[in-house]
Amino acid sequence: MWKLFAACGLLLVILLPVRAADDAQALFNAKCSPCHGVSGDGKGHAGLKIKPADLRSDAVQKLTDEELFKTIAYGVGHKEYPHGFIERGLNAEQISGLVVYLRKFARPTKKAGK
Numbered sequence: 001m002w003k004l005f006a007a008c009g010l011l012l013v014i015l016l017p018v019r020a021a022d023d024a025q026a027l028f029n030a031k032c033s034p035c036h037g038v039s040g041d042g043k044g045h046a047g048l049k050i051k052p053a054d055l056r057s058d059a060v061q062k063l064t065d066e067e068l069f070k071t072i073a074y075g076v077g078h079k080e081y082p083h084g085f086i087e088r089g090l091n092a093e094q095i096s097g098l099v100v101y102l103r104k105f106a107r108p109t110k111k112a113g114k
Helices: 002-036 065-074 092-105
Strands: none
Touching: 002 092, 065 092
8 A cells, every 4th residue: 555655656746847847838838928939039029119038048047046036026127017927816836937947948058169
């Protein structure tokens, strides 16, 4: 019986991060990609008054996780369009998932000598 519980626990440990990643991608596609683009290049919506940030850029990727969280949750750093997704119904866990997801947009670093 304990083997069954251990197997179920192991399955949860394996599947929960996958589920969280899927949830973050779905959230990004619904909430972020209309402006930032599916690839995070900032070209999601041509009709905006301001140019959305290129999430792949060094400027964005150099932000700490806390800075990214505050930007998404509270609009910190935005002058014309504060995100404020906490006020729009996202919770801290969802925003933390978005921060992890945004890290996937980082450009590969060039290795010395190449």
